[in-house]
Amino acid sequence: MAYLPSLKQLTYLVALAKELNFTRAAETCFVGQSTLSAGLKELEEGLGIQLVERDRQNVSITPAGFEVLERAKTILAASEDLVEYAGISGKPMTTTIRLGVIPTIAPFLLPSVLPETRKRFPNLKITLREDLTANLLARLAEHKLDYALIALPYDVSGLLVEELFDDPFWLVAREGDPALKGKEVTLPAKMAERLLLLEEGHCLREHSLQACKKADIRKDDGVEATSLLTLLQMVESGFGIALLPEMAVKSSLLNSSDLVAKALSAPAPKRIIALVARSSTAHATEFTALSQCIRDQFGMSLKKVK
Structure with missing residues (x-):
């Protein structure tokens, strides 16, 4: 029989x-x-490859070790899902769900969704973590989160994905800005150069770049925002224009400002709001129920990507 590493050995790695x-x-x-x-040495001998480089002062993971490491995280997370599933089997909607949400979704969606979730599923407890997409997916892989509420497009290969609804982009600028002229608002190349962005790490930055068909916009003045609120303050101060998701436009974010938001002409660029989980999740029933609750409460139906 082929050698099989133990969960303890993978945990040590x-x-x-x-x-x-x-x-x-x-x-x-x-x-x-x-x-x-000893456990790591047995793991290396059993697999027939060196995973760790050691000397008296330094420890490092070999390239092969990093490949094994990613698989080890997946195996350990799936094992924890198995144990969790056995513990909650026959008792759906009575567990604790650890939900991660990106900052450009959390303040606009959660205030309406969470009360409805508590109403529908009074025995379901949800804990929250707000973070960037890459960090949430890393925590998901390590079994530190159960679900992540993110925006697509993003690489979610290997994950359970439920697309919830489309979130089109609107153009936001100061009243009287040339970018807002005309019945149909577009984003020509010359306007794209005025586009303000969130700092690197925010998926909304990449979605904005895709919307104006640019791989990148280098800001010589280094002007980038760390949040949507800061981004709008920069627009209001005359630094440029911005693309804002519809869910943010229809919130109170633009209240008490002189900014104007207009929908872009069809086909408008958009992001897709999605709930993702590990494919081995022990909370498949809750995953489906929460997905439907978000769709129902947020008042949008799923639009398939063409």
Whole structure:
């Protein structure tokens, strides 16, 4: 029979990759350093490849080790999902769901969705974490989150994905701005140069670039925003124009400002709001129920991507 690594050995590898120190890694696993070292050595011998480079001062993960590491995280997360599934089997909608949400969705969607969720499923508890998409998906892979509410397009290969609704972009500018002239608002190339963006790491930045068909817009003055609120303040101060998701436009975000938002002419660029989870999730029933609750409460129907 082919060699199969143990979950303990994979846990040791994940811990060492995080700490890059045998003593600290052993402490996080609640074992002695010799036990952790022996377990990793057995793992390397069983797989027939070197995973860790060691000397008296430094510890590093080999290229092959990084490949094994990613698979180890997936296996460990699936194992935890299995145990969790066994624990909640027969008791749907009575568990705790750890939900991650990106900053350009959370303040506009959650205030209406969470009360309705509590009303429909009083025994379902939801804890929240707001973060950038890449960080949420990393935590999802490591079993630190159950679901993530994100915007597509984004690489979600290998995940369970439920597309919820389209969120078109609107053009936001100061009243009287040339970009707002005409019955149909478009975003010509010369206007794209005035487009203000969120800083790197926000998926809305990439969606805005895709909307104006540019791979990047280099700001020589270094003007970039860290949040949607800051972005709008920059537009109001005359730094440029911005693309804003419809859910933000229809919130109170533009209240008490002199900014004007207009829908872009069809076919308007858009992002797709989606709920994602590990394919091995123990909370498939809750995943489906929460997806439907979001669609119903937010008052939008799913529009398939063409």
